[in-house]
Amino acid sequence: GAVVSQHPSRVICKSGTSVKIECRSLDFQATTMFWYRQFPKKSLMLMATSNEGSKATYEQGVEKDKFLINHASLTLSTLTVTSAHPEDSSFYICSARWLASSYNEQFFGPGTRLTVL
Amino acid sequence: GQSLEQPSEVTAVEGAIVQINCTYQTSGFYGLSWYQQHDGGAPTFLSYNALDGLEETGRFSSFLSRSDSYGYLLLQELQMKDSASYFCAVFSGGYQKVTFGTGTKLQVIP
Numbered sequence: 001g002a003v004v005s006q007h008p009s010r011v012i013c014k015s016g017t018s019v020k021i022e023c024r025s026l027d028f029q030a031t032t033m034f035w036y037r038q039f040p041k042k043s044l045m046l047m048a049t050s051n052e053g054s055k056a057t058y059e060q061g062v063e064k065d066k067f068l069i070n071h072a073s074l075t076l077s078t079l080t081v082t083s084a085h086p087e088d089s090s091f092y093i094c095s096a097r098w099l100a101s102s103y104n105e106q107f108f109g110p111g112t113r114l115t116v117l
Numbered sequence: 118g119q120s121l122e123q124p125s126e127v128t129a130v131e132g133a134i135v136q137i138n139c140t141y142q143t144s145g146f147y148g149l150s151w152y153q154q155h156d157g158g159a160p161t162f163l164s165y166n167a168l169d170g171l172e173e174t175g176r177f178s179s180f181l182s183r184s185d186s187y188g189y190l191l192l193q194e195l196q197m198k199d200s201a202s203y204f205c206a207v208f209s210g211g212y213q214k215v216t217f218g219t220g221t222k223l224q225v226i227p
Binding site for chain 2: 109
């Protein structure tokens with residue numbers, strides 16, 4: 001199956017710093033990547049949809065100036081949490097939709113656990 | 118807006134069959150997917166239904182009724198490793214919009 005990687009898997013940072021999370025599709029081209037956050041024992045909340053070469057579409061309530069998304073190529077999307085605060089601590093997961101897939105399958109990365117002190 | 122409802126918890130015995138229901142409200146519906154997530158892990162894709170009816174993949178089957186805005190995931194011959202959270206997700210807006218359900222925590226007991 002298709003593989004999506006995320007880096008880093010865990011990050012601890014001080015309040016006020018910025019953190020960049022990378023999402024890569026390793027063996028396929030992803031026209032669309034999705035970014036989610038998930039709180040403990042809760043569902044995945046879609047933050048934004050990212051299409052290669054265009055601006056990301058953010059969900060209502062998600063601050064686009066705080067969560068910067070860049071989808072520079074068909075295999076890489078990045079999420080930068082700017083001026084992070086403790087309330088940004090969460091599990092961030094990306095997924096990628098395969099260009100050639102007619103089955104509408106999303107492949108999820110392993111997630112990044114962000115802890116802001 | 119979009120909303121999906123699932124039971125929060127289900128407990129079933131090893132070897133048995135369990136059904137997890139999902140009801141949804143959405144506009145521009147394209148399809149319904151199911152995902153499995155073990156604690157601390159990422160979701161993994163289980164199935165996708167765009168048309169009414171039952172889709173079978175090994176021990177797992179998924180059903181969709183578009184007219185009833187309802188679907189379910191059926192797990193047969195339950196194994197202990199099936200203990201996980203199961204999420205339904207609705208695709209709309211040309212597959213650009215994905216909304217996940219609240220998740221159902223399945224506990225399989227001996």
